[in-house]
Amino acid sequence: MSDDPILSVDDVQVSFPVGGLASRSAILGVAGVSFQVRPGETFALVGESGSGKTTLARAINGLQEISAGSITFEGGRIDRLGKREMKPIRKRMSMMFQDPVGSLSPRMTVGDLVTEPYRIHGSDGRDLRAETERLLSLVGLPANFASRYPHQLSGGQARRVGVARAIALDPALVIADEPTAGLDVSVQGEVLNLLNDLRERLGLAMVIITHNLHVVHHVADRTAVMYLGRFVEKGETEAMFSAPCHPYTAALLSANPEPDPDKVHDRITLPAEVPSLLSRPSGCEFHTRCPWAQETCKTVPPPPGDVTCHFPLAPGARPPELESAR
Template sequence: MLNERDDQPRPARAGEDLIKVKDLKVHFPTGGGTRRAPEVVHAVDGVSMAIAPGETLALVGESGCGKSTIARALIRLLQPTAGTIIFAGQDITRVAERALRPIRAEMQMVFQDPASSLSPRMRVETILSEPMRLAKWNRDDIHRRVRELLEFVGLNETAVARYPHEFSGGQKQRIAIARALALSPKLIICDEPVSALDVSVQAQVINLLKDIQKQFGVSYLFVSHDLGVVRNVAHRVAVMYLGKKVEEAPRANLYERPMHPYTQALLSAVPRPRVHNRVKRVVLKGDLPSPVSPPAGCRFHTRCPLAADVCRQTEPPLREIESRHSVACHFAGQSIAG
């Protein structure tokens, strides 16, 4: 279990957000077949969000809900179908690939599996220096920066001559984080960055990410399915379900007063170490519907214990119930625990 630290920075909400996303949609057409028409996968279907400088927004939800698709669309590894992405005051939604290069110096990504995100044919020095070489840094500055990065992420200078396969999983992820820091980005997108690591190593990597934020003021979009991890890293949490955002709130509000039935079910499954803090587990019936043909009305109604006719007919808007606490549910705030 990770230990929650009290030194987590509290970013101010005043001023402009670093990144703003409005009504983002990412759809994937399928090939169809000889006897059926092509279909469309609604991976992300109208999501809006914003991240302030020095803030961590966590995206949580089941596999297939659109979390990683959003992460890749923000950094333009995927082309959005619709919507807008404003980064540092600039619309980057449809910026050409060449024009994206200087912008990408300020937006970096840490992937889930460090073994597959690091080239097995490159030594660590080459991996870390590549972003700086592409940015036309001189050799002396690159040499100094590589050593600084290794020291900051807790690796010995001798690591420069070794290959990724010579390191443990946690050390590989430290190298991946060092590479993301190379050009001093303003935003780092973390896509399940600790899910492939042992629990004890997870704590070390999470604490490293928090130290980076405290020292350099970077913003994070933290994608995870693990609400235990999210509680120790996020300032705000957005809950995704089948391509839609169903709830968003500051961390403490969401964990103490979840208002969407889906959020309540997710939190009921989080292990709790103390007996008096146990919450009755809510087991949702059925499987996640297909994003090819999402249900009408509320997309969660096929699995929701509170579902009524209005849920099957009318999609609930995402509305602010409390200060900075938004929920998309006709029965927001009602408990599903029997």
């Protein structure tokens, strides 16, 4: 594993205009985030819906224009590239989209679907039939699946086809948007094992977007937690799970229902109302929902860093109201 990052995202912002043509106002879907991914590493983006995870992934892949910051991939800036210049980059960086069945054209066979990347980027003299077999066996599907159509596949099988398409061109980086959403637990494990296995065998770097924290725990080397388009905490997955520093991370972790009816939940409950991006809260943007919020948090934005919080939590901290109830 080399130490040079394969992907470097620096202070990236994505803004969306709102309020019609004449209006000048805009909301920041991604409000300045930075992270790096090294070869062979898995980086996870976690957050609630609307936190900007998917927008960030689309920005990295050039599907969404960024309004500030820079994105460097394999040593070159890729954030201001045109469609044509972006095409060779897409051979090196592939994307797995959220909906496993919806991302496959219903009118193409599995064989056509997994070799479609070659038709777009050129096959370099590869034998497409042999490639189909190679890719299907790589993702653990029988060769006779090549003649099936997407509606004949189960969710897990469709996901495998999506993985095959993503790795067809030997990319260096795979961005997987909710790779396990909508899959059953038994199949979820299969897909994650497959991704892990390919990562090891092919030396892939991966960016995984998910809101399932249990999944993150098992697959990601490093994790960033997003809230309103910013990272509130970023770091080694293992350390973050054992001792979350940001109250929001702690709340997310405590909200994870576990299959044990006798488990006593020391739950950190958050008010359900997520602030609108149109009127971001002042100071620390999490203060409207934070059980630990103090006066400072309402006015002064937290200092930048891996944990953007005025008062990072001590390990095992409990919210003030639970503490006093004891």
